Amino acid sequence: MGQPRIAGNPMAGVPEKIGKYVIINEVGQGSTGRVFLSHDPYYGRDVAIKLYNVETDPDDSRSRVTRKMFFNEAHMVGKLQHPNILPIYDAGEENGKYYIVTEHVHGARTLTAYCRPDNLLAVDDVVQIIFKCAKALHYAHHRGVIHRDIKPSNVMLTLDNDVRIIDFGIALVKDSDVSRIEGIAGSPSYMSPEQIQSDELTSRSDLYSLGAVMYELLTGYRPFRGSNLTKLLHQIVYASPPPIHRLRAEISEELEAVVMMALQKEPGKRYPDGAALAGALTRVYQQLRRQRDTLDRQEQFGLMRRLRFFHDFSHEEIWEILRASEWQTYADGDDIVREGEMDERFYIIISGRADVVVGGRRVGGLGSGDCFGETSYVRGAVRTATIRAATDVTLIRVSATLLEQASTACQLRFNKVFLRALIQRLQSDGKSST
Numbered sequence: 001m002g003q004p005r006i007a008g009n010p011m012a013g014v015p016e017k018i019g020k021y022v023i024i025n026e027v028g029q030g031s032t033g034r035v036f037l038s039h040d041p042y043y044g045r046d047v048a049i050k051l052y053n054v055e056t057d058p059d060d061s062r063s064r065v066t067r068k069m070f071f072n073e074a075h076m077v078g079k080l081q082h083p084n085i086l087p088i089y090d091a092g093e094e095n096g097k098y099y100i101v102t103e104h105v106h107g108a109r110t111l112t113a114y115c116r117p118d119n120l121l122a123v124d125d126v127v128q129i130i131f132k133c134a135k136a137l138h139y140a141h142h143r144g145v146i147h148r149d150i151k152p153s154n155v156m157l158t159l160d161n162d163v164r165i166i167d168f169g170i171a172l173v174k175d176s177d178v179s180r181i182e183g184i185a186g187s188p189s190y191m192s193p194e195q196i197q198s199d200e201l202t203s204r205s206d207l208y209s210l211g212a213v214m215y216e217l218l219t220g221y222r223p224f225r226g227s228n229l230t231k232l233l234h235q236i237v238y239a240s241p242p243p244i245h246r247l248r249a250e251i252s253e254e255l256e257a258v259v260m261m262a263l264q265k266e267p268g269k270r271y272p273d274g275a276a277l278a279g280a281l282t283r284v285y286q287q288l289r290r291q292r293d294t295l296d297r298q299e300q301f302g303l304m305r306r307l308r309f310f311h312d313f314s315h316e317e318i319w320e321i322l323r324a325s326e327w328q329t330y331a332d333g334d335d336i337v338r339e340g341e342m343d344e345r346f347y348i349i350i351s352g353r354a355d356v357v358v359g360g361r362r363v364g365g366l367g368s369g370d371c372f373g374e375t376s377y378v379r380g381a382v383r384t385a386t387i388r389a390a391t392d393v394t395l396i397r398v399s400a401t402l403l404e405q406a407s408t409a410c411q412l413r414f415n416k417v418f419l420r421a422l423i424q425r426l427q428s429d430g431k432s433s434t
Helices: 059-076 124-142 203-219 230-237 253-261 272-305 317-321 408-426
Strands: 021-029 033-039 047-052 088-094 099-102 156-159 163-165 325-330 333-338 345-351 354-358 363-366 388-389 393-399
Touching: 033 345, 047 059, 059 088, 059 317, 088 408, 124 156, 124 163, 124 272, 203 253, 253 272, 272 317, 272 345, 317 325, 317 393, 317 408, 345 388
Parallel strands: none
Antiparallel strands: 021 033, 033 047, 047 099, 088 099, 156 163, 325 393, 333 388, 345 393, 354 363, 354 388
16 A cells, blocks of 8 residues: 555555545546545444545536535435435545545445346336335435435346435535535436426426436336437427337336336326335336236146156146145255154155165165055054255155145045056055155
8 A cells, every 4th residue: 555656556546545545446437527435444344435426616517516525425324224225434535625425335336237138127116126226215215315316327236136226416404504406417317207397296206207217227228318418308398208118028017117117207196105116116026026927836746747756647636735735945955855854745846856765875766757645545654764965955845734635536546646657656665755
């Protein structure tokens, strides 16, 4: 850190310190400044230092705006403490240099990368992201803060796909004595109609902008795309965006309705607050999960239908077994059942291979379509062998208790096929029973 900078050095132009913070390296640049990585030894955490580009000429209009943005963000120190809002820890000015200190999120990326038709996120991932943003905005709004610049580049995703809303540089803060940035401020493609027309803004303006982000994440296109700024602003105020389902057929009517309500021209026709939008997204997400579970069940039914174990079962009987069972996967080397354990479940291998181990010695093997768990027929019996995955294994575990609730025909069919398979295995290798 104390070595002199030399030409070609990647650390060239990077300050040694900003305020009390020793700089490690530069991690990014934006229109208003540069971002550096530092470590706060007092709290034992990495932090990001945003150094504003404030020109020396105080009369320069760009300099005045940048300075106001700094004071806006500095005003947020400790004000917004929400898991989905990037926290601002500190702010300061030193020798004419203005900086703020925030959480540093390692490996974070913004939503911008997922706004292309060839790189879209899964629909349910988008719903979860916007849900978190809506909850975070609801929190901020109730504390008198309107963000005014919600856009993909101002929403970060962490490595575990959590969300952070960033950059409150042009926010409106209720009862604040900080100078406001007046006029049209923000990113035109995501501005609400009232923001473009310089009308008084409410929290519903942010919800419009969030709706525009959701539209783009779902389709890869912005809701309005004028060939120049004048046409773009005219469309936002007067035109309707192309229907989402024409751009991405898998989008449900319910989800499209949520987006379009957020994008209503009149603020009063949008969701009243972020909590209401989050609630609507919760209902959509639950519907998506139900649809996915149904699709998963159909796929599971198809796999079971192809196994020799189920060749004699009717379609309805397979569905009864499916409802009485759960699917489980095991990695190579995992114990599926252990010698000496009690267990009331039957097992049928869907894919993969498993070893039968007695006293630490392999005595047999099982594969796709094979079954085990015959001790379930004897109450209180313990397993006489360990079944260990020899490859990655997928199987179904059929609960004996739930099986008793199936139809008599299904129970008889299951017992007949299971015992027949057991007898065949005993005949081929008497040592492999469990």
